[in-house]
Amino acid sequence: MQLKYKIVTLSVLPLIVSVLFICVLVFAQSQKLEEEQAKLIESSILAAKQAELKNYIELASSLIAPLYDSGKNDEATKNQALDILARANFGVDGYFFVYTREGKNLMHPRQSSLVGKDLLGMTDKNGFPVIRALLESAQHGDGFQRYAWEKPSTGQVTEKLSYVVMLDQWGWMLGTGIYIDDVEVATKKSREEVASGVLTTVLAISSFALIAVLVVFAGGLMLNFTEHRLADRKLCALNQRIVNLQEEERSRVSRELHDGISQQLVSIKFQFELACLELQNGQGNGLENLRSGTARLGDAIGEIRRISHDLRPxxxxxxxxxxxxxxxxxxxxxxxxxxxxxxxxxxxxxxxxxxxxxxxxxxxxxxxxxxxxxxxxxxxxxxxxxxxxxxxxxxxxxxxxxxxxxxxxxxxxxxxxxxxxxxxxxxxxxxxxxxxxxxxxxxxxxxx
Known part of the structure; x- marks a missing residue:
């Protein structure tokens, strides 16, 4: 890998790893926040509905209070009370129902087919014993119970929250309920909002990270380009220095050869030629000139040795x-x-x-x-x-x-x-x- 790619990789890779870690952390925290917010919304809605159901039961109790408080326990009084409760509807799907302690249905204004039947062993689509659980909650619990029941307006089985109380004097279980499919809608909407917010956050982080990566990448390329140009200039300067050194060394050697050895060799040549002429003509100083030229030749050899030694000893x-x-x-x-x-x-x-x-x-x-x-x-x-x-x-x-x-x-x-x-x-x-x-x-x- 080239140096510029190493620099860019070392700059970008930690940033990418950090962004991925942040995204994973955001997703993990969002899942936790999503669950907590869904539970909070569900609990707040259920608390409001429980308070609403209590108000409805209090209203129903007040409607039959004159009959119930009269102390009468005859069938006519009870039937009159059942008739009042059957007419006391609220909303599209709001109604009251009455069961005996043994699980027999006495009044159901929306499902008349259930009236008079023993429903103690009745279960919902999930196998939950609805009437048995309602009686248990009314006698020994807080009166609230969740189960699946058919919604009158749609005909579909939906999650329902009911509240029941015992009328001990008549041996009745009086109750009402609210369908809580809107709770699921609210929690689903809350989850979608959280997921949308997380997605927006992740996209924002990714966008900033992409911009940062591009900036780092561009900066790395610019730095590499600048350093490359600087290295090229230094390399050119170094090459020029090498060329100058070579030329200076060649000039020095050439100068020493021309001004020193070359002049000496020319002088020795002339002296040897003069000695030859003198020896041919029988002159006595020819031998002396020959000896002098030989001595000067030795000096030239020493000069050559010195130059050679300077180049490489x-x-x-x-x-x-x-x-x-x-x-x-x-x-x-x-x-x-x-x-x-x-x-x-x-x-x-x-x-x-x-x-x-x-x-x-x-x-x-x-x-x-x-x-x-x-x-x-x-x-x-x-x-x-x-x-x-x-x-x-x-x-x-x-x-x-x-x-x-x-x-x-x-x-x-x-x-x-x-x-x-x-x-x-x-x-x-x-x-x-x-x-x-x-x-x-x-x-x-x-x-x-």
């Missing part, structure tokens, strides 16, 4: 780092006249051959900078083994410079040192003041 490949540094220090001291002291306490060979090349190039670059800019008279080079790392310290007593201007400088020497050290995950520090400049390099190492 052979001792570094054959004998190792310390002999190569010894030779580099000796040549530097001989060429510049600067007193150079080199001390070391490292073993050979190092674990990584490239580290040896890096250390050698760091010392070579530092000595070149000292020769060009420092006007120093003493240089101290220390190469020490420091607990799993190699510590290189180069100090001189030159004029110094401002390390803060190192990155702004057009020179590439110190930057080359830093890049070489960074390649090995090492550390590079420079401190300088008039009379002292110090370079410290530490490179972690694992010996074979």
């Amino acid at each position: 052979s001792l570094l490949d054959t004998l190792g780092l310390s002999p190569a540094i010894d030779q580099l220090v000796a040549e530097f001291e001989q060429r510049t006249g600067i007193l150079t002291h080199y001390e070391r306490s490292i073993g050979e060979p190092l674990g990584d051959k490239n580290i040896s090349v890096t250390l050698f190039r760091v010392i070579q670059e530092a000595l070149a900078n000292i020769e060009r800019h420092s006007r120093a008279s003493i240089v101290i080079i220390s190469l020490l083994d420091a607990k799993g790392a190699i510590a290189l310290r180069i100090e001189d007593n030159g004029v110094g410079f401002d390390p803060g201007l190192m990155d702004k400088s057009q020179g590439i020497g110190l930057r080359n040192i830093r890049e070489r050290v960074d390649h090995h995950l090492g550390s590079f520090t420079v401190s300088s003041s008039p009379g002292s400049t110090e370079i410290i390099v530490e490179i972690p190492i694992q010996r074979a």
Whole structure:
């Protein structure tokens, strides 16, 4: 996976997981809230209906109160009371009913087929013993009972709530009821409202999450595009620096070959030609010119060896780092006249051959900078083994410079040192003041 996709994934994935967790939590809480609200609505409606049923029973009791309180227990009085209750209807489906203690129906204004029948063992569609439960509730309970019964207005069996009381003097059970299918409608509506609210909330969260994901995605793409352009610019600058370094190195080698060795070889050629002419003509100084040309040829060979050594020291490949540094220090001291002291306490060979090349190039670059800019008279080079790392310290007593201007400088020497050290995950520090400049390099190492 490319880096830009990794960044976008790491940014978007936690957001998506968080939104999913929030949605699941909202659904769970909504289910709980839905049940609690449905129960609250149902209980409040039932409480209102229970109070309404009590009022209806009180009304019915007041209608037959003169007959009941008269103390008469004859059939005529009872029939008169039953006739009053049969006419006392309320609403479309509201009526009163009367049963004996034994479960015999005495009055039912909406289902006359039940009158006179023993209904103690009657059950509803769910197998619930309706009359038996009503008698039990009237005699020993609160008088309220729920069961399924046929609704007169629709002819369909519907949930019903009844309230019954005992008229002990006559041995009657007087009751009435209200069909509570509207309770189911109200609770269903409440559940639908809660579900609709939850859906709206989830959609809102999802919309905001989608917008956030798009913003993060767009931001990630913009960031990646910006970083990509910045990386391209840095890469172009690095490529240009490499090209410039190559051209500078080629120019240096070309200049040294043209101004040094080429001139010497041309001069030696002329001197050998002159010696040949003198020897052919029998002149006595021909042999001397030949010897002089041979000596100068040796100097040219030494110059070629020096250039070759600057490009790649052979001792570094054959004998190792310390002999190569010894030779580099000796040549530097001989060429510049600067007193150079080199001390070391490292073993050979190092674990990584490239580290040896890096250390050698760091010392070579530092000595070149000292020769060009420092006007120093003493240089101290220390190469020490420091607990799993190699510590290189180069100090001189030159004029110094401002390390803060190192990155702004057009020179590439110190930057080359830093890049070489960074390649090995090492550390590079420079401190300088008039009379002292110090370079410290530490490179972690694992010996074979």
